[in-house]
């Protein structure tokens with residue numbers, strides 16, 4: 714059985730003081746992590762505050778990015794080794810904003826996935842098509858291609874533990890959610906691709922999130938779909954009340 718996983722991706726929002734206040738406001742109202750995993754992905758500079766405030770609670774922690782080398786002359790990067798030493802649980806890799814604004818390639822994302830597993834961190838691997846690609850009817854081919862590249866040379870066991878986030882670019886921050894049918898269709902295509910690349914058991918284990926204008930009003934409908942195991946949430950994860958409504962969607 715796959716445990717649902719709802720992750721807030723704060724992007725470049727919140728400072729350490731706001732991080733502490735946010736976690737204090739939510740930490741006693743989270744579902745048991747055996748029922749629904751609640752995760753916050755915060756900017757690297759906020760991670761010490763996030764970890765300190767989340768200590769002893771059900772909240773899991775994530776970084777929004779990491780480099781694929783553990784140490785060396787890589788000015789400005791974040792070490793996966795240090796994230797692991799700090800006690801971070803997940804790292805988001807391959808977000809469309811990283812691909813678009815910071816020119817990350819499929820190859821970089823694959824190297825990052827390997828670096829995370831080398832350091833006992835779990836990747837949340839993002840994929841998703843542009844509006845142009847969808848209008849050309851090539852969205853499944855595009856997304857499956859991204860997933861194949863991201864998973865290259867990972868073991869079945871590593872893929873079983875991974876989280877994949879399907880985020881159509883046209884639905885991010887636009888208020889335009891993919892319909893729950895469109896989201897389900899792509900999440901199923903991703904699971905089928907994992908089954909073809911590995912085996913049915915791996916496909917049954919991998920957790921697949923949908924992201925793109927997820928909010929308290931649509932989370933239930935999305936989570937009711939058989940291949941959607943969670944959400945990766947931007948805007949609606951920034952207020953404690955809204956985040957709590959998302960992670961407690963089963964109540």
Ligand SMILES: O=C(CO)COP(=O)(O)O
Pocket residue numbers: 722808880884885886887888924925926927945946947948949
């Ligand atoms: O990019 C996203 C999460 O990673 C989605 O952002 P929004 O929920 O603001 O659309």
